Amino acid sequence: MARTVRAPCPAPSVLAACLLSIGVADGATATSAQQRSEGSARSPQLDITKTVNPNPMTVGAEAEYVITVTNSGDTDAADVVVTDQLDSAVQPGDLPADCSADGRTVTCGGEGTTVPAGESVRFTVPVTTSSDLADGTNIANSATVDSSTPGASGDSTRLVSQARTLTNVAITKDGPATVSPDGTITYTLTTTNQGPSDAVDVTLQDATNGQLTTIESASSVCDSGGLTVTCPLGTPEPGQSEVVTITLRVNPDVPVGTVIPNCAEMYTGTRRTTTEDDRSCVETNVTPTDPTDPPTDPTEPTDHPEKPKPPKPDPGDLPTAPEPTSNDGHLPVTG
Known part of the structure; x- marks a missing residue:
């Protein structure tokens, strides 16, 4: 008869081997333990x-x-x-x-x-x-x-x-192609957050050339002190656009033929997908005022119809001078 030893055994998955190693006399007990161990493994995990x-x-x-x-x-x-x-x-x-x-x-x-x-x-x-x-x-x-x-x-x-965060802030700038000396240039700047994230602390800056132009006005959101117009635009959401206008006056001593360049840039505290869209520039040429253009009365339309001119007479319809008459001495001489 085999000797039975009481000892702790591990989990049921190795229970049968444990019982055999300590000399269990009843082989049916070991077999039953092994069957329980195999049965417990036959389930979804x-x-x-x-x-x-x-x-x-x-x-x-x-x-x-x-x-x-x-x-x-x-x-x-x-x-x-x-x-x-x-x-x-x-x-x-x-x-x-x-x-x-x-x-x-x-x-x-x-x-x-x-x-x-x-x-x-x-x-x-x-x-x-x-x-x-x-x-x-x-x-x-x-x-x-x-x-x-x-x-x-x-x-x-x-x-x-x-x-x-990741975003793309874009700017487009529109302005006139020409301006007369001492005339004004108005720029329209459109900024757009193309997403996908909110654009944090967006700022637009437009640097001007004080030797060529003087800042006359800008949108209320902008600070136009100095030579650079600065416009803080906050945190626009994806797809949100803002429109800003800036007006400059050409200095009177700027010669005709001068090209006035102007660029605006966008800045944001958000990581950007690209920086290719955050700058936009416009060039304006100073052209002479045509001195032959007469002043126009703004109260009258400029497309007056021309008055009809009388037709030229046909040479065949003009009166002819009388034929000269010869004086043979019988006619009195007058005047």
């Missing part, structure tokens, strides 16, 4: 992982979460359901057919979704981040997976990603 693209995420832009569920057990998992809890900084986008949203809670799979043993399924959750997030904001996302199969073990995961 679900694992869940998550990634996001792009990473880091872009403030105000779209991103995509990819959730992968793997069944590492040895039986199929039925009615697999994934619950994805989105961060308050994102909104769900157009979800695929196997997912639905209730607020910021996204549910994928469910009844009829089976994950065979040793295989995986993927769910895609598109989102859009808020455009007013600060650069470096952390965005957390939690997801769980469960199955209706008895004995199936679920799983959960949590992903924290950073979001960075």
Whole structure:
């Protein structure tokens, strides 16, 4: 008869080997333990992982979460359901057919979704981040997976990603091609935040040449002191535009033929996708005033019809002088 030794044994997965090593006499007991160990392994084991693209995420832009569920057990998992809890900084986008949203809670799979043993399924959750997030904001996302199969073990995961701001501020400038000496030039400047993020602390600057022009006026948002017009425009949202006007007067001693260049630039505290659109320039030529142009009365229309001139007479219709008469001495001579 074998000697029975009482000793602690490890988990059921190695219980049978443990009982045999300490000399269990009843072989049926060891066999039963081994059967229980094998039976406990025959169940679905679900694992869940998550990634996001792009990473880091872009403030105000779209991103995509990819959730992968793997069944590492040895039986199929039925009615697999994934619950994805989105961060308050994102909104769900157009979800695929196997997912639905209730607020910021996204549910994928469910009844009829089976994950065979040793295989995986993927769910895609598109989102859009808020455009007013600060650069470096952390965005957390939690997801769980469960199955209706008895004995199936679920799983959960949590992903924290950073979001960075990114934008493109653009400016266009319009002005006249020509100006007369001592005339005025009015520039119209249109600024636009092309997104996707809010553009922080946007400032427009227009540097003038004091030897050629004098600043006469600018939009109320601008400071026109000195030679540079500075216009703080705040934090425009994606798609928001602002229009600014600046009027300069040409100095009276500027000679005809002078070209007056003028450039405006945009600045922002937000990271930019490009700097190619944040500068715009206009050139205006100083041309002479035509001295032959008569002054016009602004109260009268300028398109007066010409008065009709009388037609020239036909030479055949003009009266002819009488033929001279010869004097043979019989006629008196007059005057």
